[in-house]
Amino acid sequence: MLRKIFLPTILAILAYGFWISPDFKEISAGVAIFLFGMISLEEGFKAFSGGTLEKILQKSTDKLYKSIGFGIITTTIMQSSSLVSVLTISFLGAGLIGLAQGIGIVFGANIGTTTGAWLVAGFGLKVKISAYAMPMLVFGVILIFQKAKSLKGIGYILAGLGFLFLGIHYMKDGFEAFKSTIDLASFGGTGIKYLFIFTGIGVFATVVMQSSHATLVLIITALAVGQISYENALALAIGANVGTTITAILGAMSSNIDGKRLAGAHLIFNVVTALIAIIFMQQIMHMVDFTSHAVGIADDDYTLKLAVFHTIFNVIGVAVMIPFIDKLVTFLDSILKDSDVKTDKNYDSAKYLNDSVLELPATAMAAITRETRHLYDNAFEIIAHGLNLKRSNIVSSKDLDEVVSEPYSQSAIDIDDFYNRKIKGIYGEIIDFSTKAQSQMPPEYIEVLYNLKLANRDIVEAVKDTKHLQKNLVKYSTSSNEYIREQYNSIRRDLAELLRNIDIIGTTDEEDVVMLLLSKAKLHTEKYDIIASGTLDNLIRNNLITNEMATSLMNDSNYAHEISKNLIAMAEIIFTDRSSDAESLSEEMAITDEEIDTILEKEDK
Amino acid sequence: MGLKKFIKSVKSTLGLKDFNQEGKKKSLKELLKKLNKRKKSITASLKATEDKKEKKELTEELDIVTLQIKKGKKILYKLYAKK
Numbered sequence: 198m199l200r201k202i203f204l205p206t207i208l209a210i211l212a213y214g215f216w217i218s219p220d221f222k223e224i225s226a227g228v229a230i231f232l233f234g235m236i237s238l239e240e241g242f243k244a245f246s247g248g249t250l251e252k253i254l255q256k257s258t259d260k261l262y263k264s265i266g267f268g269i270i271t272t273t274i275m276q277s278s279s280l281v282s283v284l285t286i287s288f289l290g291a292g293l294i295g296l297a298q299g300i301g302i303v304f305g306a307n308i309g310t311t312t313g314a315w316l317v318a319g320f321g322l323k324v325k326i327s328a329y330a331m332p333m334l335v336f337g338v339i340l341i342f343q344k345a346k347s348l349k350g351i352g353y354i355l356a357g358l359g360f361l362f363l364g365i366h367y368m369k370d371g372f373e374a375f376k377s378t379i380d381l382a383s384f385g386g387t388g389i390k391y392l393f394i395f396t397g398i399g400v401f402a403t404v405v406m407q408s409s410h411a412t413l414v415l416i417i418t419a420l421a422v423g424q425i426s427y428e429n430a431l432a433l434a435i436g437a438n439v440g441t442t443i444t445a446i447l448g449a450m451s452s453n454i455d456g457k458r459l460a461g462a463h464l465i466f467n468v469v470t471a472l473i474a475i476i477f478m479q480q481i482m483h484m485v486d487f488t489s490h491a492v493g494i495a496d497d498d499y500t501l502k503l504a505v506f507h508t509i510f511n512v513i514g515v516a517v518m519i520p521f522i523d524k525l526v527t528f529l530d531s532i533l534k535d536s537d538v539k540t541d542k543n544y545d546s547a548k549y550l551n552d553s554v555l556e557l558p559a560t561a562m563a564a565i566t567r568e569t570r571h572l573y574d575n576a577f578e579i580i581a582h583g584l585n586l587k588r589s590n591i592v593s594s595k596d597l598d599e600v601v602s603e604p605y606s607q608s609a610i611d612i613d614d615f616y617n618r619k620i621k622g623i624y625g626e627i628i629d630f631s632t633k634a635q636s637q638m639p640p641e642y643i644e645v646l647y648n649l650k651l652a653n654r655d656i657v658e659a660v661k662d663t664k665h666l667q668k669n670l671v672k673y674s675t676s677s678n679e680y681i682r683e684q685y686n687s688i689r690r691d692l693a694e695l696l697r698n699i700d701i702i703g704t705t706d707e708e709d710v711v712m713l714l715l716s717k718a719k720l721h722t723e724k725y726d727i728i729a730s731g732t733l734d735n736l737i738r739n740n741l742i743t744n745e746m747a748t749s750l751m752n753d754s755n756y757a758h759e760i761s762k763n764l765i766a767m768a769e770i771i772f773t774d775r776s777s778d779a780e781s782l783s784e785e786m787a788i789t790d791e792e793i794d795t796i797l798e799k800e801d802k
Numbered sequence: 803m804g805l806k807k808f809i810k811s812v813k814s815t816l817g818l819k820d821f822n823q824e825g826k827k828k829s830l831k832e833l834l835k836k837l838n839k840r841k842k843s844i845t846a847s848l849k850a851t852e853d854k855k856e857k858k859e860l861t862e863e864l865d866i867v868t869l870q871i872k873k874g875k876k877i878l879y880k881l882y883a884k885k
Contacts, residue, residue: 707836708833708836709833709836709837709840712833712837712870713840713863713866713867713870716866716869716870717862717863717866720862720866781826782826782829782830782833782874782877785873785877786833786870786873786874786877788866788869788870792869796862796865796866796869799865800858800861800862
């Protein structure tokens with residue numbers, strides 16, 4: 198309802214403003230051009246945030262100071278704390294970083310965003326900025342029309358900067374002309390009342406423009422021509438800092454619970470920082486004067502002093518909040534609970550798939566990979582129980598014969614029920630999400646996505662085959678006929694070995710271990726095939742098992758073979774580092790069927 | 803000078819000509835180092851053990867690792883040959 202009234206009201210106010218004042222029109226056009234520049238700039242940086250992003254992110258955010266540094270640097274380069282916040286929510290949604298790391302990045306982004314004020318106050322107002330804008334726009338637009346992704350990206354960045362500069366130019370001109378008709382400074386004042394009023398205006402302006410950067414530029418240009426007083430400009434800057442959290446909150450709406458918690462942290466941080474700035478306004482102003490004097494800023498250079506103020510109060514905010522990050526995480530965990538959790542706790546659903554990760558192809562891909570691993574975790578449980586084995590025993594270092602001798606249950610478990618509760622829903626969500634993600638992905642990602650879909654199918658097939666295998670497995674693994682019992686327990690042991698090896702593959706960082714275990718698994722799949730090895734023929738020929746047993750064993754051996762093949766194919770896709778050279782190497786160095794035969798022949802001799 | 807020619811000369815000046823291949827070579831060398839280390843440790847374990855079952859398993863691992871080292875070296879030679 199509010200949204201329905203909000204937009205027409207804003208449009209009506211603007212239209213009326215344009216009608217009564219051409220200068221107001223020029224300032225508004227400046228803001229609009231500036232915002233368009235921000236959109237273009239964000240588009241340009243997104244073109245460069247590809248596969249290496251995940252690596253950089255993991256290496257540069259493992260410690261708090263690194264997360265803060267990452268936030269400062271990325272925001273300084275991209276000149277948009279909103280973009281950094283939205284991307285951080287996307288990383289968080291995909292499970293690439295934790296909440297504490299995300300909070301660190303957002304804190305850093307708050308310091309990084311203060312460089313914008315320095316650039317505008319120190320450079321934008323001191324030179325004829327529009328002279329730079331025109332060539333940037335021309336070069337930028339030419340590059341946007343290029344086919345190469347990187348050139349297109351550079352084009353968007355150049356055009357974005359061009360529009361930013363042009364926007365600043367129009368705002369500056371507009372305010373200068375405006376001064377001759379209305380003196381806005383006469384509406385201002387000093388004291389606590391005006392401090393709160395102007396903070397409120399700063400919040401409102403930023404919510405409307407969705408960019409604290411735009412608000413700050415507007416404040417600086419107005420301050421430069423004396424349309425607002427220095428004190429009121431400081432209050433507006435505080436308001437802009439609070440207002441910017443709205444962008445993160447809107448971005449978090451489509452995110453998972455961690456994204457919402459991050460937006461909550463952003464809001465708390467900015468509100469606390471604003472309160473500190475309001476309460477200690479006089480002291481901070483003294484600090485600004487002292488710092489400005491120390492770095493050689495003139496006493497009457499209020500625009501640069503505003504930049505100093507903006508930096509100081511954000512740095513104070515970060516310094517104050519750093520010791521409370523862990524408490525903040527605990528607090529947000531307790532007040533923002535996951536509403537997606539189904540009422541029936543037995544039903545599992547997707548953990549990483551949410552619209553916020555669609556922001557970048559890399560985060561979407563990371564989320565699908567993690568969700569596939571989640572699906573495999575559930576499948577592991579079902580397969581282990583289907584084989585009547587304890588999951589904890591499989592992943593332990595216990596001897597496998599001992600693992601097989603300890604049954605999970607005396608009766609067969611209901612695999613259909615497990616499948617419906619822990620596989621079907623997640624699998625459906627992954628396929629649905631992949632289709633959605635695919636439409637926004639560049640061609641180089643499509644093949645990887647296709648492989649991930651295959652891995653999901655392999656997992657589901659393995660679970661289905663376990664269901665078929667289970668029917669006779671419970672019956673014959675405790676049979677009085679020692680030969681059939683031995684064969685079925687051998688199937689259980691071989692599959693337990695495979696599950697254990699996949700568990701090691703999934704947790705190790707050593708690529709040589711991954712390669713060795715995958716090759717070993719392939720070799721064992723063929724080695725333990727009782728039809729190919731002649732074991733089954735031997736049992737039938739010597740009348741060691743009945744015909745019924747032979748038929749069951751033949752079918753079940755086939756199911757076990759298929760389960761192994763599917764799980765190995767899945768492991769090759771989801772547990773190899775797809776962003777490195779190691780992936781292509783493990784593909785090239787994987788043992789072939791002929792090589793498997795050669796090794797098996799050697800073993801038989 | 804054409805754009806392609808210009809990019810080519812910049813790449814060769816900065817040594818970026820075989821950037822992808824250089825990365826692959828480096829990864830492969832690292833991998834071969836690890837595989838050789840593993841081969842040594844398997845061989846040592848094989849000599850130390852008396853258990854038949856363990857011996858069989860270690861021999862199998864040794865065969866796989868030897869095969870992978872052979873394949874890795876072949877890829878590395880090919881990469882150098884391309885240069």
